Amino acid sequence: xxxxxTYEPIATTTLSSAAASITFSSIPxxxxxxxxxxxxxxxxxxADVQIQFNxxxxxxxxxxxxxxxSAAASGQVTGATYIYLDYLVGLSTTxxxxxxxxxxxxxxxxxxxxLNRTAEDRNGSGEVLAxxxxxxxxxxxxxxxxxxSAYNFATGTIATLYGIKAA
Amino acid sequence: MANxxxxxxxxxxxxxxxSVTFSAIPxxxxxxxxxxxxRRDASGRQDLRLxxxxxxxxxxxxWLQGSGAAATxxxxxxxxxxxxxxxxxxxxxxxxxxxxEFYLPSYLASANKPISGFxxxxxxxxxxxxxxxxxxxxxxxxxxxxxLSLATGSFDIGSSFYLYGIKNS
Numbered sequence: 001x002x003x004x005x006t007y008e009p010i011a012t013t014t015l016s017s018a019a020a021s022i023t024f025s026s027i028p029x030x031x032x033x034x035x036x037x038x039x040x041x042x043x044x045x046x047a048d049v050q051i052q053f054n055x056x057x058x059x060x061x062x063x064x065x066x067x068x069x070s071a072a073a074s075g076q077v078t079g080a081t082y083i084y085l086d087y088l089v090g091l092s093t094t095x096x097x098x099x100x101x102x103x104x105x106x107x108x109x110x111x112x113x114x115l116n117r118t119a120e121d122r123n124g125s126g127e128v129l130a131x132x133x134x135x136x137x138x139x140x141x142x143x144x145x146x147x148x149s150a151y152n153f154a155t156g157t158i159a160t161l162y163g164i165k166a167a
Numbered sequence: 168m169a170n171x172x173x174x175x176x177x178x179x180x181x182x183x184x185x186s187v188t189f190s191a192i193p194x195x196x197x198x199x200x201x202x203x204x205x206r207r208d209a210s211g212r213q214d215l216r217l218x219x220x221x222x223x224x225x226x227x228x229x230w231l232q233g234s235g236a237a238a239t240x241x242x243x244x245x246x247x248x249x250x251x252x253x254x255x256x257x258x259x260x261x262x263x264x265x266x267x268e269f270y271l272p273s274y275l276a277s278a279n280k281p282i283s284g285f286x287x288x289x290x291x292x293x294x295x296x297x298x299x300x301x302x303x304x305x306x307x308x309x310x311x312x313x314x315l316s317l318a319t320g321s322f323d324i325g326s327s328f329y330l331y332g333i334k335n336s
Contacts, residue, residue: 067238070242
């Protein structure tokens with residue numbers, strides 16, 4: 001393996017005021033994979049986090065499984081305009097939700113896949129979710145757009161994009 | 168740009184141990200990652216428990232588990248952060264270890280802290296478990312220690328534990 005850094009922060013956004021979305025743009029094509037870590041709350045409870053690439057609103061699908069604390073289930077969404085990173089619970093105004101999103105071979109010329117894990121425990125209720133997403137587009141990913149189904153990301157929300165090099 | 172995924176401490180057991188502790192965790196990172204490979208030294212599959220700052224009552228969990236036959240979900244409160252049933256024992260296939268990862272973002276923040284866990288205890292037998300857990304450490308103090316244990320018994324020789332720090336800038 002080549003010497004040198006293989007897991008590097010590309011950019012971090014820490015919200016100092018509420019915002020409807022978070023965008024990472026001009027993502028360099030110098031890594032193999034990307035990892036996005038989001039720790040988020042919202043201005044009003046219940047908003048779901050969603051993701052798009054390159055400002056595109058077509059050709060997304062995903063398959064998910066989740067535990068609600070009382071049931072385990074799986075489903076899929078096709079022909080979507082974005083990929084959900086939540087299913088049931090959505091953001092809290094006080095307790096941060098954690099999202100770990102791995103985006104594979106983002107600079108390649110094949111369709112793009114992601115693997116997401118969402119942790120939203122609310123001390124007696126909550127949701128744990130794992131999902132795989134597909135963006136049927138061969139363009140390199142140069143921007144990532146995180147947005148909510150409603151309301152705003154709250155102050156203190158942190159999103160960090162890391163680049164991972166295979167060698 | 169600097170590499171920001173840094174090994175803080177590694178521990179591999181040369182003898183069985185009831186618990187493994189990472190203490191005096193430096194306050195110089197943004198997030199923590201804990202990766203383990205674990206087996207029990209006696210019979211009876213176990214849950215993997217994580218006590219944050221030594222607390223056995225400030226953790227809560229929403230979990231999803233697959234046994235090879237069914238998927239189930241549940242919650243628990245006022246206890247450890249835990250991944251159920253993923254630690255193989257001497258009753259399972261020899262030399263099989265459970266693997267797990269915990270991600271602890273913003274471990275220095277003065278807020279309640281979400282934790283994500285994922286683990287597997289595959290052993291080439293009829294019953295084995297995979298588990299994902301959303302956890303919450305309901306304290307606003309910075310995380311300075313992590314203690315891993317089983318509900319009953321000890322970790323076996325060869326169990327290994329790695330704590331990494333991640334900087335986001």
